[in-house]
Amino acid sequence: MSDLSSHRYEPIAVSPESTVVAEFIPDEDTETAYQSEADLEREFIALLQSQAYEYLPIVTEAQLIANLRAQLEALNGITFSDTEWDSFFTDKIAGANEGIVEKTVRIQEDYVQILKRDDGSTKNVKLIDKTNVHNNRLHVINQYELGQGEGGAARSNRYDVTILVNGLPLAHIELKRRGVDIREAFNQIDRYQRDSFWSGSGLFEYVQLFVISNGTLTKYYSNTTRRQHVSESTGAKRGRKTSNSFEFTS
Template sequence: MDKYTLVAENPESTVVSEYQPHFRRETSYQTEAELEKAFIDQLHMQAYEYLPITSESELINNLRKQLEALNSYQFSNTEWDQFFKSKIANQNIGIEEKTAIIQEDHIQLLTRDDGSIKNIYLLDKANIHNNRLQVINQYVVDNGQRPNRYDATVLVNGLPLVHIELKKRGVDIKEAFNQINRYNRESFWAGCGLFEYVQLFVISNGTYTKYYSNTTRFTHIKELGNNIVRKGKLTSNSYEFTSWWADAKNRPITDLMDFGQTFFAKHTLLNLLTKYCVFTSEKLLLAMRPYQIVATERTLAQINVSYNYKTFGTIRGGGFIWHTTGSGKTLTSFKTAQLASKFPFIYKVLFVVDRKDLDYQTMKEYDKFERGAANSNTSTSILKKQLENLDARIIITTIQKLAVLIKKQKNHSVFNEHIVIIFDECHRSQFGEMHSVITKTFKKYYLFGFTGTPIFAVNSSSNSRADLRTTEQAFGTKLHTYTIVDAISFHFSLFTFHFSLFTFHFSLVTWNKKMAASMEAAIFFDRYFTEMGMA
């Protein structure tokens, strides 16, 4: 059978494959107003509708029109008043509840004048391009703790879901971050509290641009301070949670205009809002980082290609993800498993770890992301029942339990179903007889490995089987890479780190070549010094 190779990526990929700047970057002085106008003009070029509204009454009227258009339904004045006050602007709900509405409960029930019930969609998550994007600026809130004027906000079907705060070039980007925190304290909750629906914040000084989610913590009570009673809840954000946007090659896209063309591309922003945010059981909103999204989408694409070209059950039907330790592989694997389980042709997703303690630990993490989404097991018999249960779509287990099940249930019908098998930290324990038994038993498997320490020919063990010595031999092609080099480039503002590396260049080179036990560390230093011209 021919080997099919990816020659082009879907133009609807959330993260652009490789970004080449199309805009002349401003190098001269640019006021905040000029920066704001240039950014809004860019969004307008990308088919965002610009709305010259600056007051809450105008915002509410527009929200009604947008929801009517999305749902192809005309509210009566009575219906709208009841729906708006009870479902959208309920005075008893705050940021947590509003985030839950957007992420988990975006279809609300309307009681019509005749007593019948109708579903009203706040977002169309099945067909994201049915959602309408608008941008407003200089929106005024004068009924909060003090008057505030917001820079720019993106409305999705009339709801403010993305807020942008700008500073002129040369001003520290943290000034924009601090200003959003001030708005959280002073006015986002004011009036009908529509700005508590904001899911993502973007901060920029033109040269550097970052994004972060509207995470809500239970420490909001401590933030109130001074015994001031305010309606609504506050966010407890840290600048450390902000992220750079990047292309699929992990190159940060920092200039505001470049960021606008990529991050604010309609399909990218809508995918991020509707698919790649995770509202955890601890009421924290996590916005996935670009490398996590790329890894997820490439794994899903590989599953689709393998199904369509019938390469499942072979090494060509899977692949591996090389993401460095501490980069959030558990979240990436969770989202991959969650989305893969929704494919109509996939029967189960098995998430396989190599130790019992990791079984429990992974289950705890998955439960944080979505309670009840995955199923763990304490015995092989429970694993068997879960494999037969149509409602258990994602199963976490150990390779040892899976191997025992295969030995005891050699003719089980599940072995003929389409099964996605994801190995976490595919170390050497998967490179032996257990790996072979699993791949020989499951007839329609899609095999994927997530690792921070892949095994290559140069660091493979001569004691293992010759055909399973490397990660690629065991799992197939490498689908995406995010190494320690990329992690550092995502935090390239740490000048001290680079200066230290330069200062101790010679000793580090010696350490790299003679003492490095980790293949990733060796590759990191070789690549780093080459790029820095110090090799």
């Protein structure tokens, strides 16, 4: 009798003729305090790893570029010479005079770029495989760091979690501990955009999707949509909604 009293049953279907019930087993509550931002980050990375994302300990631009080269070689079944890679990276990926819009067009539409080889021949190089999507390699990195002045960065910044697709950062997640307004994560990404995403080779301008979360509430928005709203808010009349109003987050 005591064993039965410890069980809880909830109705899942009720009609005049019958009632269907199921046993309800609550999740064990082991939390004794608010989850810290570091704990949330570790839990999120572990979740991604369980879904076949490989973790890479990349924290500098040099490591990011070296991994990008390795991933594109693997995707395309080629080996760049140093001369080929320097030229391809400078002209076909980094684009010194390119910004968010140009890099978005490249990853969305012009994702096959032409490599001129040392012997004078040419070869198509895919940045992403949109025909056989399982050929793309997914990685997760965290705590990527840029020092003040590094690559022209206005301030030192350390990013939370970034998802790489074939070595290119295409999604970025900024986290705050539970109980903290996720607007703080939004504002932090806004600061990264001003201070450092464009610095160095500007690879973080390839980010297509931003996610902000405090472990309870989560929102997302695209890089180009954010840029459009920021542009439209320039010189806006007092009282008009701007990018900081969250109107374009979902």
